[in-house]
Amino acid sequence: xxxxxxxHGIRAELPSGWEGRITQLAPSMPTNAALRSGAxxxxxxxxxPFAHFANMALxxxxxxxxGGAVEHLGAEHSLICLIEYSEECAGTALFNKHRLPKKLSxxxxxRRGLQRIIPGQAGSQTFLTEAGRPFCxxxxxxxxxxxxxxxxQVNTVLRGIHVDPVTSA
Amino acid sequence: MLIVLIIGCVLLGVAxxxxxxxxxxxxxxxxxxxxxxxxxxxxxxLELSARPTAVPTGVGGAAGRPAHDLSGLTLHGDARxxxxxxxxxxxxxxxxxxxxKTCGRFWETLRNQGPPEIGPTTRLVVLTKGADAxxxxxxxxxxxxxxxxxxxxxxxxxxxxxxPFFVLVDGPTGRVAGEGTALGWDEVRNLVALGLxxxxxxTGVDTSAMxxxxxxxxxxxxxxxxxxxxIFPGDPSLYPLDGDTPNPEG
Numbered sequence: 234x235x236x237x238x239x240x241h242g243i244r245a246e247l248p249s250g251w252e253g254r255i256t257q258l259a260p261s262m263p264t265n266a267a268l269r270s271g272a273x274x275x276x277x278x279x280x281x282p283f284a285h286f287a288n289m290a291l292x293x294x295x296x297x298x299x300g301g302a303v304e305h306l307g308a309e310h311s312l313i314c315l316i317e318y319s320e321e322c323a324g325t326a327l328f329n330k331h332r333l334p335k336k337l338s339x340x341x342x343x344r345r346g347l348q349r350i351i352p353g354q355a356g357s358q359t360f361l362t363e364a365g366r367p368f369c370x371x372x373x374x375x376x377x378x379x380x381x382x383x384x385x386q387v388n389t390v391l392r393g394i395h396v397d398p399v400t401s402a
Numbered sequence: 403m404l405i406v407l408i409i410g411c412v413l414l415g416v417a418x419x420x421x422x423x424x425x426x427x428x429x430x431x432x433x434x435x436x437x438x439x440x441x442x443x444x445x446x447x448l449e450l451s452a453r454p455t456a457v458p459t460g461v462g463g464a465a466g467r468p469a470h471d472l473s474g475l476t477l478h479g480d481a482r483x484x485x486x487x488x489x490x491x492x493x494x495x496x497x498x499x500x501x502x503k504t505c506g507r508f509w510e511t512l513r514n515q516g517p518p519e520i521g522p523t524t525r526l527v528v529l530t531k532g533a534d535a536x537x538x539x540x541x542x543x544x545x546x547x548x549x550x551x552x553x554x555x556x557x558x559x560x561x562x563x564x565x566p567f568f569v570l571v572d573g574p575t576g577r578v579a580g581e582g583t584a585l586g587w588d589e590v591r592n593l594v595a596l597g598l599x600x601x602x603x604x605t606g607v608d609t610s611a612m613x614x615x616x617x618x619x620x621x622x623x624x625x626x627x628x629x630x631x632x633i634f635p636g637d638p639s640l641y642p643l644d645g646d647t648p649n650p651e652g
Contacts, residue, residue: 236472237473238481240480240481247483249485250485250487250488252482253481254482254483255480256480257480289489290491290525
């Protein structure tokens with residue numbers, strides 16, 4: 234393994250040539266308009282962490298679902314996004330898969346299974362609950378034609394991702 | 403007999419001059435190394451080391467040595483790893499700090515003009531020491547809008563003597579292709595051009611698509627030889643003076 238990344242209860246051991254980022258955006262402040270609207274109390278925004286892993290240079294401002302990075306995916310590249318949802322989603326029908334997949338099959342990918350359709354690319358989306366935390370695992374490969382090879386590489390990374398249970402609110 | 407004596411004297415004289423020059427150069431080098439070990443900030447630019455070589459650069463070890471992947475935190479507290487080894491591209495590591503005066507001009511350009519043009523195959527990564535040795539507040543001020551990875555580990559891995567310092571990593575080989583300090587981004591671009599043997603980084607003109615491959619290879623080779631000799635694009639010695647213009651009619 235080339236490097237280890239750990240933050241917000243997510244740990245990833247990445248193979249050589251892969252890099253990653255684990256982010257949690259700062260809550261945005263209520264707008265002046267919202268404050269002027271007279272709402273007695275505006276609840277603070279709660280943000281959740283998300284992680285990106287890729288065998289390419291990750292652009293600085295990559296969106297949770299890979300916007301800003303997928304445009305740069307080459308035929309030999311893959312991007313893995315792991316996005317946490319709010320805790321009330323845990324164990325619900327959509328998130329009823331109770332493990333982070335350690336192995337995807339080429340059959341899990343679809344050329345239309347993308348947040349943003351880019352010709353040649355393919356995507357896979359899995360909703361799951363791991364360690365009591367609900368996540369979406371979204372994987373984009375740069376070339377549908379090279380799906381077998383790219384899926385094998387992605388699986389190597391997935392095997393190195395670990396999620397800790399939530400310890401604080 | 404007299405001739406032999408004269409020749410002997412001349413040879414002795416040459417040997418004395420040579421020995422003096424060598425001693426003086428060594429003393430100068432020693433002073434420079436001492437200066438580096440005393441001062442954390444490099445105020446005087448060192449010579450940029452060129453091609454991968456086993457010859458020590460005098461600072462930070464030798465070009466050609468193994469590089470390392472990077473691991474640290476961004477200014478916003480994101481955990482970040484960056485692969486420099488086993489990737490297709492070259493990575494230019496810019497080791498800066500919030501306190502060093504020379505770094506100020508690098509930060510200013512990054513803030514106001516964005517990353518400098520260093521070629522399509524080279525990625526710039528800006529690094530500072532971790533929060534244990536840097537002021538995050540000051541960094542937020544100088545590095546506003548710049549992606550920075552804070553990692554003291556990288557300083558140790560690459561044996562960085564002070565700031566500003568730049569290391570060029572060749573991704574496919576996973577080795578350091580060049581390193582040195584600089585006073586401005588233009589000098590850094592020289593380092594990249596030297597390390598890659600690609601003068602188009604300095605001129606902005608990529609001629610490779612316009613020419614047969616043998617021409618492009620020859621041009622790259624000539625560029626590399628000239629840059630190794632310290633002659634970069636725009637150097638006056640590349641252009642004949644008016645009086646030197648050859649007369650086609652002989």
